Amino acid sequence: EVQLVESGGGLVQPGRSLRLSCAASGFTFDDYAMHWVRQAPGKGLEWVSGISWNSGSIGYADSVKGRFTISRDNAKNSLYLQMNSLRAEDTALYYCAKSPVRTIPYAFDIWGQGTMVTVSS
């Protein structure tokens, strides 16, 4: 079964850091690009960042550029999001999403259930 399981969310103070992880199973992880997509409470979907199959191409939304860093470890079938200088507006459910192709940007075919990040003092 194809599965994405996010972890690492929680309550964090503004200005602090948090690292999200996504464990992939049921498919050949290093054959596909991966993404992070977030959804603030009661709001729509917002693409955060994407990384190609070999980490050769990376993209970020303007809202997180310079603060967030996406990475992947193909040997561990894992995707990561290092979030620094967190702001209240980063509060959201963060989804890990698989692309059906190797490159970015494109689309998503598999989604995890998300991990909640709350930025508040």
Next chain:
Amino acid sequence: NFMLTQPHSVSESPGKTVTISCTGSSGSIASNYVQWYQQRPGSAPTTVIYEDNQRPSGVPDRFSGSIDSSSNSASLTISGLKTEDEADYYCQSYDSSIVVFGGGTKLTVL
């Protein structure tokens, strides 16, 4: 920046047909593929249309997608509406190195 605009909400009765639009802000929406995602409350999104008009396996043929270059828009059409279709629907495309979502449309089936 490239943006996709959707109506905030639409409603229709069971058995009827509804169309949700997704209008591109600049360039040609036909330049890159458009996808449509369904999100029910409390659940992650799932794909109902990919590459403008393709349905993933398991998605009923009541769902269809199209592109209208003259209006620079994409459309999701759901026919034979069922109460289970009630959900939020998001269009999505991409430009250069970024991914763009529409703001989402809440479909009410009543």
